[in-house]
Amino acid sequence: IQAPIVEGEYEIITVMDFENPKLGKKEIRLITVVDPEGYVFTQLPEGKLRIAGAIVYLYWLNLETKQYELWPAKEYQQENPQITDDTGRYSFLVPPGTYYLRVEHPNYPVYQSETFVVKEGSGIHMNIELKTKFWWLKIIDWKTIVMIIFGILLLYNFYRDIIREKTLRNFKNL
Template sequence: IQAPIVEGEYEIITVMDFENPKLGKKEIRLITVVDPEGYVYERNGDKETRIPGAIVSLYWLNPETKQYELWPAKEYQQENPQITDVRGTYSFLVPEGHYYLRVEAPGYLVYEGKPFQVKEDSGVHINIELKTKHWWLKLVDWKTVLLVVVTILLLYNFYRDKIRDKAMKSKIYE
């Protein structure tokens, strides 16, 4: 049985019919909550591409030290930092407090978010856009680069031939 993907509260009803009709049927009701997940992505035009393998670290404002430090996820049966899955998702279920996120992924600039407050019974699931380190590579495709390189090489050859022709002509007239 697949769990729903859309966030919300769902009622699951299991009905058991026994072989012996005298036992009747038994119904078990269960309410479950599907908590949304945040994801890490890069923007490609008007589309989003999820980034798997990004390291998402959650920092919290320690009320005792008044300093931000890595949130102690083990105390809440979670991992911190988390590595995004193939869908680029992560999720933290945290107590109320002040937090910020830091995300690192190869080939991307490090993201360090602004501090935010979490109210009671909430999770951290912010969608985070990463910027590529070499953004200028997205402006041109490989065919354009190849065309420019070939053009420069041809122009250089014509220039070199012209200089060589001048040198040959000057030697002939000497």
């Protein structure tokens, strides 16, 4: 079964044909809203920046073992973990249960959500904010860092010139 990719409201009709013709047909109708995607982002002064390459893991509470385990997505024709694309999107359509999300990316600390309960007919589409590992990146962007490094190297070069001139003057005075 493939879930719709486009957001919207969908009617799902399941028709059951029984082997015994006396039982006839049984039809079950269900209307579901599909908002199939959550996304991973970081907050910048200019707004939200979606994060590509984040690895999103979904863990579920296994009622038999009473332990959280990686959710068996293959049983539902899905992947777990999922790697976000340029839009930062991920999507899990899951059965009812208790879950939590874990997100990893090399440039950010690991994120782990609180546990949450999914009821029948719901999916997981939480938007997850990753905080930067380096607090100073919130204040200074990469262009400013490059300018600071350039300025330091320029000052170091002037310092070396002054030392070289003093050394040459001292050498000439000998």
